[in-house]
Amino acid sequence: MYPDTKELVASLASIMSISGQEERGREALCSLLQPYFDEYIPDPSGTHIFVKRSGRENAPKLLLDAHFDEIGMMVRDITEEGFLRVVSIGGLDRRILPAAEVLIYGKETLYGVIGAVPPHLQKAGDHKKTPKIEDLLIDTGYDGETLRSLVDIGTPVGFYEKTASLLGSRICGRSMDNKACCAAAVLGAAMVKKEDMAWDLYVTLSAREEVGMASGCSAAAYRIRPDAAIVTDVTFAAAWGVREDESGKMGAGPVLSLSAVTDRRLTEGLLQLCGLRDIPCQTCVDACDTGTNATMLSLVGAGIPTAVVSVPITSMHTYNETVDTVDIEHAAALFAAAAGEGGLHP
């Protein structure tokens, strides 16, 4: 029994998890994923650890890491007129902010619109400039006093856009980075039959990747001490002038990273597995840095052999990131294969 990919992605994306706020959705997350795992281990770092055991004694541990956090904003000021000023959390693409719709996670979840300056108030040439985030105001429809009773400085603010379908198997919406890969990891765990498992599978939905610390992932890995790790994260899809050799093609399967900082033997093993099981895949060169948790993860404890498996995405760090569910499913198939009998060699 495993879930529908789009529904799973949509459910995961609907759980707010702005960097630093990953624990808020614990209950929702646990009840969503409970059917597919044996155990949930909370981690003080904010990382959610889900375990599916092989039932074999002394089975090796495979860590499958997908960062759970998402980009967003945080309230830094509440004006008398009832507007909010914010700072960005993670590398927000501020070109998409004017007139964007947001949810403000205060005492209640409020709806808001990021203001766009009407033309008569713009200076000449303003329309050619990206507004600075400190200049933007979020319109909440409340007066200042009421708003202050509902929202505090530090309240997280996320995007509104729910997951929606495009043509074929493509979907768009907020937080596809990295809920698409979280879904791939969960789906992989769900797909591998317990009796076939050669590894104990630890899925870490880790905290604080977008703020550049990889701290959530490293802390959890330190606790788990896995024998091998696969990091799954999104990568650029070839579109909008992104060079083909620094990106993956959407719909052509997961992208395996060839990098100096990842474990080449493990990566080769995954590539062979794709070949054996007819799983479409592609490769991409990330010479010095994969831009994912993998770099820090491989340095945890005495070191962990780590590979990176990515899902191509367009419009990264906007509220309408787009992915192909086919890629998620192929990545999941690879993860299931890796954890199973005849999969990865410990």
Added chain:
Amino acid sequence: MRTILKKLLQIPSVSGREARLGEYIAGEMQPYFDTVETDALGNVLCRKRGEGKKLLFCAHMDEIGFIVTFIEEDGYLRCAPVGGIDFHAAAYSKVVFENGRYGVLIPEEGTKPEDYKGDAFVVDIGAKSREAASCLVKVGDCFALESSMVSLAGGRICGHPLDDKLGCAILMSAAGDAASFQNDITFVFSVQEEVGLRGARTAAFQAEPDFGIAVDVTLTGDTKGAKPMAVSLGKGAAIKLQDKSVICDGYLAEKMARIAEEKGISYQKEILTAGGSDTAALQLAGAGCRAGCVSIPLRYCHSGVEMADSKDIQACRDLICAIAQTKF
């Protein structure tokens, strides 16, 4: 003519607020025409029925000015320009409201001249608070630079707003000769020219003329540092061939020039590369008409010191009468 002009200058008529001036002109024109009507937008249409072609002469009553948009807490007024205000020329001027009240138009402290535009200006009417100001002036009230007229050397006059009260005065003066007019003649005193030739369009739609002739001011090429332009002050009535809004009807322009020559009226041909005139609206209203313009050369247009030459004014009047008297 000077008496008429002086009277017209005394009645404020910022675009959209021409009603008082229209009423005055309509009253004055009554004796000379068969019908005098005011249309929905406020244009005054004076018609003398006659045989043959329908000729329409049109001078605009409105002047550029300002509208009050907001009253500040401290009694200053915010305003927006109505028509092509040159804020460099208007800064630090006395302004007059329709109710006769005075104020001064002042840029906000520290505004660089290159940033002179509506939002940078306030009007100080002497009120100390919003409350006090609101008793004297309302949002939506209009005002203009104080009107004036002085005589200069060589029969030249200087004042404001000669654009286009001069044209109105010329038509009103010409109306005195209405008994001698051939054709079916309509004099239109139009509204809202300065904000986009709006009034002349509906007036022409109603009058359905065969020939439409605007009577308006034009720039000259004889001011210091002026762009080359073959119109000079004192060289006679200008017959417009083209401006930014219109290419005049060639037949009509030629005919007007021939009439001027026959009657010995001094004239010059005008090609204006900036600005438009009611001519364009006349030309395109309804099914359209042959359109032209008798222009009055004017220096320093849209400033508080617009300057014209009496000889040109007389030539324009003579040309208009001559056209009206010529069977078309």
Added chain:
Amino acid sequence: MKQNWTTLSLLEELSCTFGPSGCEEAVADTIRAHIAMYCDEILPDPMGGVLARIRGTGAAVPGPVAPRRLMLSCHMDEVGFMVRSITEEGLLKIASMCGSDTRVLAGRRVWVGSAASQVRGVFGVKPLHLIKSEDRDNALDIDELYVDIGAESRQAAEEMVHVGDFGTFESDFISFGMDDGYIKGKALDDRLGCAVLCSVMRQVYEREICPCCDLYFAFTCREELGISGARTAAYKIDPDYAIVFEATAAGDISGTSEYRQVARLGMGGAVSLMDRSTIYDRPFTDWILQTAREENIPCQIKQYVSGGNDAAHIHKSRTGVRCAAISAPARYIHTASNVVAKKDIVSIEQLAMAVINRLCGEKK
């Protein structure tokens, strides 16, 4: 024939309807379905507008404003774009029809197609990570914006979308803010005017109001392009008075000096004295303001000279038309997220009814 609707439910339906300038059929159909029963006649309009007539009694109008024919006008279209070409990769290149500010497009979800059917797309962007830092300050030019409908190739895209197809925002209709007193949606400029006028027509019918003069309700096309269907509608109707029901860009946000705010949400319809294309008839406008005052209906004067609307064409129609405009103050117009106050919708509808009531003689 639609029944059991409220101004708000109709506004929601209209807001979610696809109707960029030049492609207003779906909006027109919705409006016709709601008003057919409440008017004497719907005139054919080659421009695609809906021109509905309620006959007057012909009695003398009691009062100083005495129209022969009153035109109540609003526009059905919304800002949008057109598909210019389709790339090899299956992305849509577009021609904007929504003014100069393309900053509100990047990242948005859109609908692309015809009045009959549309597909969803996204204005994708090249990821920020791969853009030089100095370029991040530059707003995306229209040439750098593509719509991704999820097609894998030009061929796949062409099965769903054609060059020349229309597009507009996808945006949920949301109530939010204090007491859910605000609405966010696309095209509230000017579906709000449409919903109000539909509702006014129903009220005139249901309350058996008999205006002395003919009332013409004009739902016009292509206002956002500037070349307006109101121009031809006014020619056809030949009114002597007209009121334009619009939305105006309110700037009542923190940090904006009061005098540049134009209008404030929640303070009632904004009555215009002058904008960039019209000087409104002052006696008519004053009469409307007085009506509001006497009936205790909130309304405000638009306190800035900005924008323009269908009045630009109506007031210059034929021999001239006395025009007034009542606009709903709306924040962020011409984006996917117009914001208006529900209170203002009520006030504007009340004011429209009060105006019509004053043009009545005896009741039936």
